[in-house]
Each structure stands twice: as C-alpha cells, then as structure tokens.
Amino acid sequence: MRELVGTCESCGRDVFCLDGFLNGVSEAGRLECFECADREEGTARPQDKEKSE
Numbered sequence: 001m002r003e004l005v006g007t008c009e010s011c012g013r014d015v016f017c018l019d020g021f022l023n024g025v026s027e028a029g030r031l032e033c034f035e036c037a038d039r040e041e042g043t044a045r046p047q048d049k050e051k052s053e
C-alpha cells in the first residue's frame, strides 16, 4: 500500500508512506525525502528512525 504524504520541502519530490513506512523524514513540521534529509546531517540522529509516530 502506498499513500502520498506530501512533497519534500527541499526538492519538491513526492514523499510516500509505503506499508506504514515513511519514505522520507518528517521533522519540526518539515517533510523531506531521505536524500535531502541526508544533506542536512546534524539535525537527524540515527536513533530517530526507531521512533514511531
């Protein structure tokens, strides 16, 4: 199951939720794809992927 969650705030790409797994990062009200989130290291910690929302 694929559900459109929104668009990446940085590159405008569509961000989907795949089988309950967000194909990106939602942080402080911003939605970003993994590529853009990786570019902004320092705000995202590896442990964050463990949290459930």
Ligand SMILES: [Zn+2]
Pocket (backbone or CB within 6 Å): 008, 009, 010, 011, 012, 013, 032, 033, 034, 035, 036, 037
């Ligand atoms: Zn992006």
